[in-house]
Amino acid sequence: MLTIRNLHVRYGAVHALQGVSLTVAAGEIVTLIGSNGAGKSTLLRAISGLHRPSAGEILWKGAAQIETLAPHRIVALGLCHVPEGRQVFANLTVRENLDLGAYQRKDKAEIREGIERAYTLFPILKERQQQLSGTLSGGEQQMLAIARALMARPELLLLDEPSLGLAPLVVQTIFKVIQEINAQGTTILLVEQNAHMALRIAQRGYVLQTGKIVLEDSGKNLLNSPEVRAAYLGD
Amino acid sequence: MDQLLQQLINGLAWGAIYALIALGYTMVYGVLRLINFAHGDVYMVGAMMAYYLAHWLGFAVAPSTIGFVIVLTSSMLICGALGALIELVAYRPLRNRPRMSMLITAIGVSMLLEFGGQRVFGPDPKFFPQLIESRSLFKAGAVVLTNIDLLVICVSLFLMVVLRFIVLRTKIGLAVRAVSFSFETSSLMGINVNTVISVTFVIGSALAAAAGAMVGLRNPKIEPLMGVLPGVKAFVAAVLGGIGNFPGAVVGGLVMGVTETLVAAYFSSTYRDAVAFVILIVVLLVRPAGLFGKVTVEKV
Numbered sequence: 001m002l003t004i005r006n007l008h009v010r011y012g013a014v015h016a017l018q019g020v021s022l023t024v025a026a027g028e029i030v031t032l033i034g035s036n037g038a039g040k041s042t043l044l045r046a047i048s049g050l051h052r053p054s055a056g057e058i059l060w061k062g063a064a065q066i067e068t069l070a071p072h073r074i075v076a077l078g079l080c081h082v083p084e085g086r087q088v089f090a091n092l093t094v095r096e097n098l099d100l101g102a103y104q105r106k107d108k109a110e111i112r113e114g115i116e117r118a119y120t121l122f123p124i125l126k127e128r129q130q131q132l133s134g135t136l137s138g139g140e141q142q143m144l145a146i147a148r149a150l151m152a153r154p155e156l157l158l159l160d161e162p163s164l165g166l167a168p169l170v171v172q173t174i175f176k177v178i179q180e181i182n183a184q185g186t187t188i189l190l191v192e193q194n195a196h197m198a199l200r201i202a203q204r205g206y207v208l209q210t211g212k213i214v215l216e217d218s219g220k221n222l223l224n225s226p227e228v229r230a231a232y233l234g235d
Numbered sequence: 236m237d238q239l240l241q242q243l244i245n246g247l248a249w250g251a252i253y254a255l256i257a258l259g260y261t262m263v264y265g266v267l268r269l270i271n272f273a274h275g276d277v278y279m280v281g282a283m284m285a286y287y288l289a290h291w292l293g294f295a296v297a298p299s300t301i302g303f304v305i306v307l308t309s310s311m312l313i314c315g316a317l318g319a320l321i322e323l324v325a326y327r328p329l330r331n332r333p334r335m336s337m338l339i340t341a342i343g344v345s346m347l348l349e350f351g352g353q354r355v356f357g358p359d360p361k362f363f364p365q366l367i368e369s370r371s372l373f374k375a376g377a378v379v380l381t382n383i384d385l386l387v388i389c390v391s392l393f394l395m396v397v398l399r400f401i402v403l404r405t406k407i408g409l410a411v412r413a414v415s416f417s418f419e420t421s422s423l424m425g426i427n428v429n430t431v432i433s434v435t436f437v438i439g440s441a442l443a444a445a446a447g448a449m450v451g452l453r454n455p456k457i458e459p460l461m462g463v464l465p466g467v468k469a470f471v472a473a474v475l476g477g478i479g480n481f482p483g484a485v486v487g488g489l490v491m492g493v494t495e496t497l498v499a500a501y502f503s504s505t506y507r508d509a510v511a512f513v514i515l516i517v518v519l520l521v522r523p524a525g526l527f528g529k530v531t532v533e534k535v
Contacts, residue, residue: 050419075425087420089413100413103406104425152425 001026001187002047002079002156007056007067009039009046016042018211019056024156024189029182031190031198031219033232034208040191041084043208044158047189048081049074076104080154084161084191086145090134094125097133097144101151111151118147121177139170146177156187163194175201195232199223207232237377242500243493248384248453250492251391255446256469257476257484258398259439265415265479266435268334272341273321274443275466276348277314281444282457283356284310286363295364303366307390307448311441318440319433327429345466352459360458363451387449394445395485398438402481411435415479468495468511475518477528486526490514 002024009017017039024030034040045051047058049071058067060077069077089097098118102111119126122143128136133144142162149157159178163171171194179201182188192198199205199219207215207228215222222228256278263271285306289295294302325344329337373380402408413421414431422428450465451457472491476483491511499507518525 048423050422070427071419071422072425072427075423081423083420083423087417087423089416089420091416092409092412096409096412099406100409100421100424100426103410148424 001061002189003059003062004043004047005057005059007043007046007058008054009042009051010054016211017046017053020208020211020213022206022213022216024187026155026187027182027185028204029178029188029190029202029219031192031202031205032208033192033195033198033205033222033228035232036193037210038208039211040208041160044081044083044160044189044191047074047158048079050081072104075152075154078153078155079158080149080152080156081158082145082149082160082162084164086138086141088133088136088141088144088148090132092133093130094133094136094144095129097148098125098151101148104152110153114151114153118150121150121180122147139166139174142166142170142174143177146174146181150181150186154186156189157181159188159190161191161193163192163197171197195228196223199228237375238500240375240378242496244378244380244384246493246496247489248387248492249496250489251388252446252450252488253465253469253472253491254485254488255391255394255442256465257473257488258395258481259443260470260473261476261478261481261484262411262435262439264473266411266432267326267330267337269326269337269341270470270478271439272338272466272470273325273344273348274439275462275464275469276345276352277318277321277440277462278443278447278450278465278469279352279457279459279462280317280348281310281314281440281447282363282451282461283352283361283447283459284313284444285448285451286361286457289364289366294366298364298366298368300367303452306366307445310448311444314444314447315437315441318436318443321440322433322436327432349460349463356459358459360456363455363457365452365455367452383452387453390445390449394442398442399481401438407431407434464508464511468508471511471515471518473525475514475525477525480525480527483525483527 004020004022007017007020020043032040032043042051046053049069053067057065060066066074066077089100098115102114105111124140125144125147128140133141136144162174175197178188190198190202199222202219205217205219205222206213256274259274260271263269288306288309294306321344325340326337329340367383370382371379372382372385402411410426410431413424413426414428418428468491469488472487473484475490476487495507495510498510
């Protein structure tokens with residue numbers, strides 16, 4: 001579904017991604033783990049068009065090259081990015097945030113369905129629908145950010161550190177919903193620092209270190225790999 | 236008492252004009268964090284376009300209300316396009332540069348319109364045709380409410396209601412509010428940020444053009460530098476209300492108009508233009524975020 005070949009991204013003098021290649025197949029949960037500054041967020045930002053790569057290609061569904069497209073065009077293709085730190089529109093209500101997620105959708109009935117689905121996945125959002133999203137807790141904001149991205153009916157959902165700064169119980173809820181979303185047919189590329197949680201739900205994983213992929217295996221194998229355990233799981 | 240009422244009417248009419256211009260400042264500031272110094276000059280172009288349209292379309296010799304409406308809307312459309320063009324040519328290429336570059340460019344665009352305007356329209360004042368004959372609608376003692384005053388206030392009010400509807404109730408309005416919060420996150424929603432910014436300029440400039448065309452009716456002498464002072468005053472009005480805040484811009488504009496006319500009436504008309512600067516200084520000293528602005532604490 002998504003194929004990345006030899007991707008390079010630079011910020012001025014910093015060479016943030018140095019020849020990253022990876023693939024995500026339809027229906028998978030693929031996770032990308034790595035420490036702070038390894039380039040995980042940069043990779044997601046390159047996929048969703050927020051950063052123009054300096055070299056390499058990003059192929060969508062094996063054919064379309066998308067690395068030079070503007071972000072709003074990439075959304076139209078069916079890739080949605082839930083950015084790091086949730087980035088909900090704090091000045092708007094929960095409902096307005098969801099409506100923005102459906103910005104490119106025209107069919108009113110479909111949008112209503114999407115809202116219903118969001119409220120089923122995260123019932124708390126229904127209670128808070130008229131509240132300004134800036135007043136939500138961190139966990140609720142993360143739920144809103146995911147629900148908002150789903151409003152666009154993405155085929156591939158890019159999640160950047162959904163567990164960041166959340167209480168363990170909330171993290172569990174969110175990960176459960178991520179699996180549910182995947183079971184309902186959305187492919188997921190998950191970036192996480194919480195390697196343990198991420199590898200447990202992912203079919204496959206990649207380990208990113210200073211801009212390069214150093215390991216690639218099934219989630220289970222990575223979870224049991226001595227290198228990963230030593231470097232990312234705190235053993 | 237009569238004089239006070241009369242001055243209040245005058246003040247409200249001017250205040251409505253300032254409010255329309257201030258809304259454009261506040262809208263553009265909301266999305267780009269830019270004080271668009273060329274905005275007052277777009278108001279001048281609005282008056283000029285109305286003047287030429289009135290002549291070309293023949294309404295100058297055959298005045299009618301419908302003629303005025305046509306002139307007003309056409310001038311709004313032309314200036315809307317001008318606003319979008321200014322953004323495209325002057326501001327968009329600098330979007331990712333330090334904010335100061337855009338600000339200085341705005342001053343440049345302002346001068347271009349002022350002195351380019353002198354070149355194109357001629358530096359001498361023109362007399363705006365009486366598209367609607369001034370009549371007094373209401374007379375009580377020495378207080379006169381003319382149809383022009385009423386028209387200025389009503390048209391302004393109508394445009395503000397339309398703007399409020401667009402911003403709060405339509406999809407593009409929602410997108411404007413989203414973009415004013417974050418370009419990046421808006422683009423991840425599938426919003427074309429460039430389009431939204433263009434729309435903001437179109438709306439803001441159209442409002443300024445409406446103000447320009449209506450001022451032509453009340454104060455028929457128009458010339459290429461007529462936008463300088465009202466531009467500054469409307470900017471102060473926007474700051475007074477809290478820049479980026481829509482109701483604030485309206486209240487700020489009305490306060491500015493009324494204060495200015497009262498000062499001119501009761502003290503000296505020499506001080507009329509000084510009022511704006513006094514208000515600006517007081518606001519910056521006492522409440523820098525403006526009447527309706529939120530005080531934001533900058534985290535370092």
